[in-house]
Amino acid sequence: QVQLVESGGGLVQSGGSLRLSCAASGRTFNRNAMAWFRQAPGKEREVVAAQNWSGSSTYYGDSVKGRFTISRDNAKNTVYLQMNSLKPEDTAVYYCAARNLMAISTSSSQYTYWGQGTQVTVSS
Numbered sequence: 001q002v003q004l005v006e007s008g009g010g011l012v013q014s015g016g017s018l019r020l021s022c023a024a025s026g027r028t029f030n031r032n033a034m035a036w037f038r039q040a041p042g043k044e045r046e047v048v049a050a051q052n053w054s055g056s057s058t059y060y061g062d063s064v065k066g067r068f069t070i071s072r073d074n075a076k077n078t079v080y081l082q083m084n085s086l087k088p089e090d091t092a093v094y095y096c097a098a099r100n101l102m103a104i105s106t107s108s109s110q111y112t113y114w115g116q117g118t119q120v121t122v123s124s
Contacts, residue, residue, distance in 0.1 A: 007020070081094070
């Protein structure tokens with residue numbers, strides 16, 4: 001059974017940092033694009049960051065550019081999201097997702113595997 005399990009969420013003050021992890025099990029994802037999405041209450045799910053299978057191509061949403069960094073450790077079958085300079089508007093449930101292709105996509109419909117989500121709350 002394929003599973004993606006996120007961890008690292010929590011409550012942080014504005015300007016603080018968090019590092020999310022997404023550990024995959026059941027199969028390897030070292031030939032797959034991976035992404036982080038988020039969904040705030042009353043809003044649609046949006047892509048935060050995405051990376052192709054090798055890490056050579058990366059996408060960031062405009063609202064997180066320069067503050068968030070996606071990375072992956074294929075040996076550990078894990079993808080990370082380092083979040084710095086957090087703002088209250090970053091408050092959301094963050095989801096890890098894996099695609100069945102190597103190239104990046106910013107559309108949630110293109111991702112087959114999803115984690116259960118981890119809550120990130122940034123206080124002002």
